[in-house]
Amino acid sequence: MDRRHLLRNSLALGGVLGMGGCAGQSAPPATAPAAKTASTVLQMDRPPVLAPVRAHADRFFDFKVCLRPFRTKGPRLDVEQIGDALVVHNYGHGGSGWSLSWGSAEMAVEKALSGSPKEVAVIGSGIIGLTSAITAQRAGAQVTIYTRELLPRTRSVRANGSWTPDSRIALAGEAPANFGDTWEQMARISWKNFRPYIGMAGNPIAFADHYYLTDAPRGTPQPVDATVPPLPPPTWTGAPTSGEDFAKYSDRIRDITPYPQQLEADINPFPVKYASRTTNMFFNFTEYGHLLTTEFFARGGKIVMRDFHSPSELGHLPQKVVINCPGFAARDWWQDKAMVPVRGQTGWLIPQPEVNYGLTYRNVQILSKSDGIMVIALENGELKGYNNSNESVNRVESENAVKVIDDLFARFPVSRA
Template structure:
């Protein structure tokens, strides 16, 4: 049996069967056998398998994350919010930088405001630096906006507007990103997969660089984001081009990379357990004005309210950026993600997550929108895109 037969049989054995049109040898990039996709189980994309729809606002800040220090009464407030579509990714790096500022006063006790991913990692970092930490929060992690995200390693997602960002944002961002990457490392390979890697396929019926019609003009100008450049190429797997004879998907054009992602339940549970194990306390509290922070017994405070800073801190640089994810019944046998016609799908421990990422070049989907009511029609439309893709496979593959 030659190599090609071996490959074909592996794909047929319980996985997707390649349907693609044949390309000429001249067009076929060299993809070594070790890089070829084997045994990809299909996603069961049907609207009746949607078991949850989550919707929330990204804490997008036109100036980039707020990381300055402010004095309120006799309390030092270290801000740590506005991480936009990258809070899960940047949390450890941002926490490390802000805890160093907080520890400059050598406090015995530190208060952290907020129990989203930014608050939790700030609290854990402060404990690691030797402080006794109390989190004051309106909601526990399970009810925060954080757990309504996509949850992939996307450190550069919508960081700031080019017009508003400070000149050194790129350097700060790179530092945050690299510290985060190092701090995420110990969670990889743990029982329950709090963090995991998965191959991600980008699929298209037309060439990826085919010209697209310009988006119709809308009431809101299309934002020009701050350019971060290729600063973390050394820790980012490259995109591979896969031709139809190599990949099994029923489309002409495919690319693949490998991405890190967060399983919220397992990772969140670990972080909260670690916080309590290190003696941390949580106090349920709803603040209404910054001045209330001066009443806390702790005089060093790390402030992590996320998008709520828009109203609570009257931070007008915060722009709402709505996002919605739909969740289909988990399929542990699916071990990859894919993006097709702006819909991203990712197999996580608690379900197949789908999200409409919007048309490239147009106003980002949900930009300027603060509506957090789940939209069932949007969820079904996303699932139907994937349903149509998978229905192109033969019903009885041989």
């Protein structure tokens, strides 16, 4: 029995050695550097034995739908005066809010604290509001959060939750010329801020290997699934028609987010012709959210449950400096026409702690997290869900997606030896 066969059998039998679960990145770029040949891949870098995913529709125990707060011009971080309140905006982070949160918070807080106020109000307690609030506290301010929902009910916790700092962050044609520099700063500050959470009990933030599997060589057209309907035409001028229309900046941070490396045939553990692998960072929302909320209260933070209906209400708050983090709600509340909903749905399979990797295959991505195995359909890439504000669950979407993974694992030969 050769090594590849052994690996396959071990996978089919549920053997496991240390790996981690992750997902969330778009398909690896075609321009990735040439792969190492198997002979040069050291033993410790070869894929370990992988536990199989029990990818069956009857193991779904939850579905979540979320609207990415996509802003065609990139996140809004400007300042405006409302009554006698200085309002610093911090919203519109598209599919990158978890990833860019600390960097964006630092930029917003710098503006908010420019006049050295003692007290600051933060609107919203999604990931952008919470990190803004804590950043202001760490700089010495007393902070009150005003919010309609607490973190567990916000759109933030309906996300995927991987390090995806340039996912649907702006349209290339609409982002300001210097936004690439701002983005890089945000990404690098955030990356540094995640560091203290690595290795903490409960793994609030962790790293895991992610496999990209393809039937044809990466960067060439893949076999088309005839059951998938074609993309509907864009509904207005300026709408993106391809993934190329989204601003992409990842090349600026290849030192911290390297390209995936191709796995040569003899070390590819999957029953699929082409595989590449990278290691990605991801967020376990429950543990990470708990730590953030605990820190906020430990630093004397207060939360007031409140629903705002017009910007002028901010002028009547007792705090005269406000950091505004309403997420997608900014479209209606602030009449921000640059905000476009990008719907995303995740299905959740019963957790399998022994599965500690993620994979992407035939437009389906899975990510094993502490609270379940997330399954997400990616068909049409970043255009999927564009300008779709329907927040109802479409169970069939998740069931079709899990079938792809079910079929993949069913292809592993079972050994009785």
